[in-house]
Amino acid sequence: MSSQGNIQPAKLVLLGDMGAGKSSLVLRFVKGQFTDYQESTIGAAFLTKTVPEFKVKFEIWDTAGQERYHSLAPMYYRGAAAAIIVYDITSTESFNRAKNWVRELQRQGNPDLIVALAGNKADLAGQRAVEPSEAQGYADENGLYFIETSAKTSVNVGDLFNEIAKRLPKPKQVAKAPGSGNVVLTRDAPAKKKQQCC
Amino acid sequence: MDEEYDAIVLGTGLKECIISGLLSVAGMKVLHMDRNSYYGGESASLSLDQLWSKFRAGEEPPKSLGRGNDYNVDLVPKFIMADGKLIKVLIHTDVVKYLEFKACDGSYVYKQGKIHKVPASDMEALKSPLMSFFEKRRARNFFIYVQDYEEKDPRTHKGRDLNRMSMRQLFAEFSLGDDTMDFIGHAIALYKDDSYLDQAALSTVRKIKLYNDSLYRFAGTKTPYIYPLYGLGELPQSFARLSAVYGGTYMLNKPDCEVVYNDRGEACGVKSEGEVAKCKFVVGDPSYFPGKSKVVGKVARAICIMDHPIPGTVDAHSVQIVIPQKQVGRRSDIYVFCSSYAHNIAAKGKYIAFVSTTVETSVPSQELEPGLALLGPIEHKFIHVADYECPLADGKEDKCFISRGYDAFTHFESTVDDILEMYTRITGKDLDLDNLSLNQTIEG
Ligand SMILES: Cc1cc2nc3c(=O)[nH]c(=O)nc-3n(C[C@H](O)[C@H](O)[C@H](O)COP(=O)(O)OP(=O)(O)OC[C@H]3O[C@@H](n4cnc5c(N)ncnc54)[C@H](O)[C@@H]3O)c2cc1C
Numbered sequence: 091m092s093s094q095g096n097i098q099p100a101k102l103v104l105l106g107d108m109g110a111g112k113s114s115l116v117l118r119f120v121k122g123q124f125t126d127y128q129e130s131t132i133g134a135a136f137l138t139k140t141v142p143e144f145k146v147k148f149e150i151w152d153t154a155g156q157e158r159y160h161s162l163a164p165m166y167y168r169g170a171a172a173a174i175i176v177y178d179i180t181s182t183e184s185f186n187r188a189k190n191w192v193r194e195l196q197r198q199g200n201p202d203l204i205v206a207l208a209g210n211k212a213d214l215a216g217q218r219a220v221e222p223s224e225a226q227g228y229a230d231e232n233g234l235y236f237i238e239t240s241a242k243t244s245v246n247v248g249d250l251f252n253e254i255a256k257r258l259p260k261p262k263q264v265a266k267a268p269g270s271g272n273v274v275l276t277r278d279a280p281a282k283k284k285q286q287c288c
Numbered sequence: 289m290d291e292e293y294d295a296i297v298l299g300t301g302l303k304e305c306i307i308s309g310l311l312s313v314a315g316m317k318v319l320h321m322d323r324n325s326y327y328g329g330e331s332a333s334l335s336l337d338q339l340w341s342k343f344r345a346g347e348e349p350p351k352s353l354g355r356g357n358d359y360n361v362d363l364v365p366k367f368i369m370a371d372g373k374l375i376k377v378l379i380h381t382d383v384v385k386y387l388e389f390k391a392c393d394g395s396y397v398y399k400q401g402k403i404h405k406v407p408a409s410d411m412e413a414l415k416s417p418l419m420s421f422f423e424k425r426r427a428r429n430f431f432i433y434v435q436d437y438e439e440k441d442p443r444t445h446k447g448r449d450l451n452r453m454s455m456r457q458l459f460a461e462f463s464l465g466d467d468t469m470d471f472i473g474h475a476i477a478l479y480k481d482d483s484y485l486d487q488a489a490l491s492t493v494r495k496i497k498l499y500n501d502s503l504y505r506f507a508g509t510k511t512p513y514i515y516p517l518y519g520l521g522e523l524p525q526s527f528a529r530l531s532a533v534y535g536g537t538y539m540l541n542k543p544d545c546e547v548v549y550n551d552r553g554e555a556c557g558v559k560s561e562g563e564v565a566k567c568k569f570v571v572g573d574p575s576y577f578p579g580k581s582k583v584v585g586k587v588a589r590a591i592c593i594m595d596h597p598i599p600g601t602v603d604a605h606s607v608q609i610v611i612p613q614k615q616v617g618r619r620s621d622i623y624v625f626c627s628s629y630a631h632n633i634a635a636k637g638k639y640i641a642f643v644s645t646t647v648e649t650s651v652p653s654q655e656l657e658p659g660l661a662l663l664g665p666i667e668h669k670f671i672h673v674a675d676y677e678c679p680l681a682d683g684k685e686d687k688c689f690i691s692r693g694y695d696a697f698t699h700f701e702s703t704v705d706d707i708l709e710m711y712t713r714i715t716g717k718d719l720d721l722d723n724l725s726l727n728q729t730i731e732g
Pocket residue numbers: 365366367368369372476477478479480494495496498499513587608623625643644645646696697698699700701702
């Protein structure tokens with residue numbers, strides 16, 4: 091649909107332990123906001139933001155809490171161009187869980203998926219439990235882009251998303267799929283009603 | 289888990305997921321569990337590995353079929369009416385943004401050993417070999433009457449009371465022949481048997497109008513049907529996400545989950561792995577409530593993997609064929625449904641065809657033969673027969689709100705009716721779809 095020069099939509103999914111700061115990172119990136127008592131935002135787990143420099147419109151899927159008991163649906167990963175796996179630098183446990191998410195993603199087997207590892211809450215350096223060198227080493231072994239971020243102070247948040255935008259493959263001229271085209275369902279009234287059936 | 293909820297929903301079939309979503313949206317605290325490790329229950333779309341482990345346990349899917357994960361094979365195949373109630377629910381809950389749809393390419397009806405396009409326009413009707421020259425003109429008059437008919441505008445009724453007149457009488461007023469009645473009743477109004485003929489004409493007129501409105505819902509589509517990319521299994525997942533977005537808690541892989549009753553026999557919680565989650569009521573599919581449903585029918589289905597489209601469908605990638613009961617000497621219709629890699633439900637070059645019908649004899653697989661005969665060569669075929677269960681009670685006494693089972697015979701219109709009805713039983717309120725308007729997006 092979108093040709094060269096147009097803004098390309100890119101689905102981006104967040105993964106990681108509950109409390110690592112996924113929702114906070116996205117809200118910081120999309121709205122420039124942060125609250126210390128980030129209530130899970132009821133009714134909103136789909137966020138969009140355009141990065142004009144890279145002609146990308148991120149369509150960001152937050153987990154909606156379904157990471158808690160590991161009940162994210164395959165639909166969540168489907169068609170994703172990028173994934174950010176978030177851990178909390180003050181929690182070794184959350185780093186270990188991040189590694190599980192990486193394995194989970196590798197099992198989905200999409201070689202084109204761009205995967206970033208974000209060590210969040212970098213502002214809490216005093217309570218650090220995971221050394222950046224350790225995370226960097228792990229990221230290198232697994233072909234991930236690694237960066238430490240803080241949703242609170244906004245350090246590196248822009249860089250994280252920009253780097254992903256930069257790495258997204260340039261839109262390919264895709265061959266027309268067989269069969270009918272997609273239909274777009276909107277709230278608008280039906281396109282047109284023809285008077286007679288036959 | 290040791291928490292208290294308003295509702296616990298058991299099973300992640302389409303109905304349960306929609307109910308769960310609607311209850312969460314209404315502000316209830318919902319816990320949703322499934323005994324399986326995947327979403328969808330009977331309405332899941334299966335990968336090749338899952339398909340083989342269900343029907344050919346111990347065997348491996350052949351390598352020639354390509355990547356197993358490229359397959360998303362429905363157990364209960366259905367198309368969606370483009371202007372039907374499910375679409376309304378999808379749009380008003382904003383769930384539609386998680387899904388992609390494509391139109392179905394062809395709608396056919398079987399007559400005397402051959403399949404014919406269901407005429408989709410005046411031009412097609414005039415060319416259609418389904419009717420004789422004079423019959424076409426009579427049929428055209430009938431369609432004009434139906435299209436002009438507005439329930440609220442008595443002038444369009446032309447002196448006919450469709451609440452009192454039977455459909456048989458209405459057809460007779462237009463002098464339509466048996467074959468025309470057959471294709472209108474079964475391929476347009478989508479009735480599975482002929483009992484509609486002796487019921488009030490209004491409901492059939494509504495169904496014909498739904499077909500027509502669906503046909504023209506989107507520009508350029510050739511049938512009233514649409515179907516999601518990756519199969520129907522995407523639907524429960526997307527409603528589960530809606531529920532989660534509105535605070536619902538999800539737990540899969542709870543094989544031992546079991547309803548707990550108080551001494552008055554009311555459901556008051558669900559037990560799993562030694563813990564009990566309390567609740568005010570439980571919602572679920574019949575399999576979670578042993579002894580509370582009864583089998584009311586059986587559906588036979590064949591799932592066929594092929595490397596070609598159905599012959600005579602102009603190479604359609606997705607198609608529905610209705611075989612009206614009378615054409616093959618039965619009491620219920622046979623349905624053929626085919627979809628392909630174009631809808632991302634099979635590996636490149638592969639097609640999945642389904643043949644299904646109500647079981648009438650003790651040899652269900654034979655009953656599918658007239659449908660199977662239309663398919664051409666079949667690479668792999670799986671036949672299964674499923675019970676259709678209905679709850680024995682409405683749930684008000686025992687606080688168990690049980691959905692009707694996953695049966696092929698309730699298509700999406702009646703699926704949504706069952707859901708809306710359950711919603712009303714549970715909450716005491718009607719859900720006004722037109723006034724529901726959610727927006728789940730935050731834009732930066
Ligand atoms: C694509 C398709 C696949 C089908 N597959 C099977 C099957 O595998 N096994 C089987 O036994 N029967 C199947 N049917 C038939 C269908 O489920 C009903 O048996 C038939 O519509 C009559 O049902 P009813 O008498 O209960 O009518 P009602 O419950 O009163 O409802 C019929 C209404 O639903 C609409 N409708 C019908 N089918 C659909 C649909 N798929 N999506 C949305 N709206 C619909 C009709 O236009 C009509 O207005 C299928 C129908 C369709 C269109």
